[in-house]
Amino acid sequence: MARYVFGADVGGTTAKIGLLTETGEKLDFWEIPTRTENHGEMILTDVAEAIRNKMKERNIDDSDVIGAGVGVPGAVNVDGLCYQAVNLGWENYNVVNEFHSKLKLPVKAGNDANVAALGEAWKGGGQGYPNMLLVTLGTGVGGGIINEGKILTGAKGSGGEIGHIHLVDDEVDACGCGNHGCFEQYASATGAMRIAKRMLAASSEDSVLRNGDFECKDVFDAAKKGDTLAVKIAEQYGYYLGKGIAITASVVNPEIIVLGGGVSKAGEMLFDLLMPSFKKYVFPGCASAKFALAKLGNDAGVYGAAKMMIQ
Amino acid sequence: MARYVFGADVGGTTAKIGLLTETGEKLDFWEIPTRTENHGEMILTDVAEAIRNKMKERNIDDSDVIGAGVGVPGAVNVDGLCYQAVNLGWENYNVVNEFHSKLKLPVKAGNDANVAALGEAWKGGGQGYPNMLLVTLGTGVGGGIINEGKILTGAKGSGGEIGHIHLVDDEVDACGCGNHGCFEQYASATGAMRIAKRMLAASSEDSVLRNGDFECKDVFDAAKKGDTLAVKIAEQYGYYLGKGIAITASVVNPEIIVLGGGVSKAGEMLFDLLMPSFKKYVFPGCASAKFALAKLGNDAGVYGAAKMMIQ
Numbered sequence: 001m002a003r004y005v006f007g008a009d010v011g012g013t014t015a016k017i018g019l020l021t022e023t024g025e026k027l028d029f030w031e032i033p034t035r036t037e038n039h040g041e042m043i044l045t046d047v048a049e050a051i052r053n054k055m056k057e058r059n060i061d062d063s064d065v066i067g068a069g070v071g072v073p074g075a076v077n078v079d080g081l082c083y084q085a086v087n088l089g090w091e092n093y094n095v096v097n098e099f100h101s102k103l104k105l106p107v108k109a110g111n112d113a114n115v116a117a118l119g120e121a122w123k124g125g126g127q128g129y130p131n132m133l134l135v136t137l138g139t140g141v142g143g144g145i146i147n148e149g150k151i152l153t154g155a156k157g158s159g160g161e162i163g164h165i166h167l168v169d170d171e172v173d174a175c176g177c178g179n180h181g182c183f184e185q186y187a188s189a190t191g192a193m194r195i196a197k198r199m200l201a202a203s204s205e206d207s208v209l210r211n212g213d214f215e216c217k218d219v220f221d222a223a224k225k226g227d228t229l230a231v232k233i234a235e236q237y238g239y240y241l242g243k244g245i246a247i248t249a250s251v252v253n254p255e256i257i258v259l260g261g262g263v264s265k266a267g268e269m270l271f272d273l274l275m276p277s278f279k280k281y282v283f284p285g286c287a288s289a290k291f292a293l294a295k296l297g298n299d300a301g302v303y304g305a306a307k308m309m310i311q
Numbered sequence: 312m313a314r315y316v317f318g319a320d321v322g323g324t325t326a327k328i329g330l331l332t333e334t335g336e337k338l339d340f341w342e343i344p345t346r347t348e349n350h351g352e353m354i355l356t357d358v359a360e361a362i363r364n365k366m367k368e369r370n371i372d373d374s375d376v377i378g379a380g381v382g383v384p385g386a387v388n389v390d391g392l393c394y395q396a397v398n399l400g401w402e403n404y405n406v407v408n409e410f411h412s413k414l415k416l417p418v419k420a421g422n423d424a425n426v427a428a429l430g431e432a433w434k435g436g437g438q439g440y441p442n443m444l445l446v447t448l449g450t451g452v453g454g455g456i457i458n459e460g461k462i463l464t465g466a467k468g469s470g471g472e473i474g475h476i477h478l479v480d481d482e483v484d485a486c487g488c489g490n491h492g493c494f495e496q497y498a499s500a501t502g503a504m505r506i507a508k509r510m511l512a513a514s515s516e517d518s519v520l521r522n523g524d525f526e527c528k529d530v531f532d533a534a535k536k537g538d539t540l541a542v543k544i545a546e547q548y549g550y551y552l553g554k555g556i557a558i559t560a561s562v563v564n565p566e567i568i569v570l571g572g573g574v575s576k577a578g579e580m581l582f583d584l585l586m587p588s589f590k591k592y593v594f595p596g597c598a599s600a601k602f603a604l605a606k607l608g609n610d611a612g613v614y615g616a617a618k619m620m621i622q
Contacts, residue, residue: 075596078459129466131465131466145562145563147458147463147465147470148389148464152458152463152563153459153564154442154458154563154564154565154597155440155442155564155565155566155597155599155600156564156566156596156597156599157564157596158561158564158594158596158597159458159562159563159564160562161561161564161594161596161597162561162562164561164594164595164596165558165561165562165594166554166557166558166561166592169480177594177595178595179591179592179594179595182594243477246477247476247477247558247562248562250469250472250473250475250476250477251456251470251471251473251476251558251559251562251563252456252463252465252470252562252563253464253465253466253467253468253469253470253472254465254466255466255467280490281477281490283469283472283475283476283488283490283493284475284488284489284490285386285467285468285469285472285475286465286466286467286469286472288466288467289466
């Protein structure tokens, strides 16, 4: 008999929910609005109700459901305690207890970046590799460490929060976390733009990037087309990306490193850009790590949330 | 009925072996020589024989023994494959298969630094904390990451090899691994001596360290006695130590960080020395980590090897 599992990826605007088979076949993925009013007290009620409705619609009994995992935008410890999820209004909120009391099925909870990493390890760019590092290159840099097939959660749910490892000593700008010189100040989309603007200001070299406003994507597009200054910017970006990944890989020794997030749409050129500094800085015992691109896009969190229930 | 477990910590000169109860009570610890001739082919035979002899001596049946774990000085993957253990003469040697074929009891194997970390987590400085980072400050810097009570092995057994994370950009001296600016070039005993010699050469300030030869221990002893230059050297050492630990902690979010190895004999002054840079560089979500000193000394590996069998 088929057995089912649900995964939910709760964001500040919508919650993505998925119904999957236990082998990871995607049966039904849909979204509901995230109601953040009153400290987000209805969020998990809504997710639980959506799951219950789907079970009725498809005549799925409780006994056919392994459970439901949920990823949330905040640090979550192994007991399901979410210390803070600013975008949801939660503070010291036990996601596992609350979700279970509403859904009455087995549940698990994790940080959304970590859960997405598990999704990519299960069905995405890291499939087949029990030791994986996901590096998410978005507005910030997030990440997740999969160790022997499971999320490395850490003491307070900040395992894999690699965007804030220290990378550069003489940085004058502060990171969002308050420190100076964090990995994400260079390797995020925001970081790439910062590097681009600094290098454009420091040079008088011609570049298509000088023709009005540009976005992070334009830098890599221009570099692909051979714009000399854009190539230099992309190389500088790759230097920092490779250095940060090298340090992280030297701590946890992943078999594969998966790049996700908006910047990863630049594609395989990123591997060429990061490789010189990765090779320079990585501990030789960890240098054989493979690189891959994330495959699941916005579905990674739903897959990972479901996978939490099957291990 | 009492159940027993054996642990062995194999070094290049001797192998320490221990008989413990499954709750970690130390019943009998002893040493045998390590025979490294012929690519170390007799090493595990000798350890197995020593364990079998101990069982006979104490009338312990096979059914009373949970098994025997072994820590070795080289990277070991989750399948027990040791890629290289230079001091033992091994290369691509499956420790689990070989040890099991000789002992005929359940066995496990791990890298000695990782196994020592597990020992400290079980019965030493990290007791009671399932998420622990051990930093071993010896001739080099070793380490081990304990995640939810288990060793983080990594893809090729180099998980927790934190001595080789990149720390300093402008280092001219090469590290033993071939890279430049590795954590262990500053935070090991050798690193402390290097810092001391550099600072002595760069200053004309008076110091007891100028009275002939000195060792790493003398630097910290002089600092404790208020020797001004020795204090500056110790502070510089602490700066690097705190920075390297901060980066590592920001990746894996340990609840407690345990300092072991020869330099850790300087004691709690190390916490004061490392704290300013630890606080400066650590991701705020990981800043609440506790610090402690290792407690088991040379027994840590035996405890950890035994503990591998009980989880």
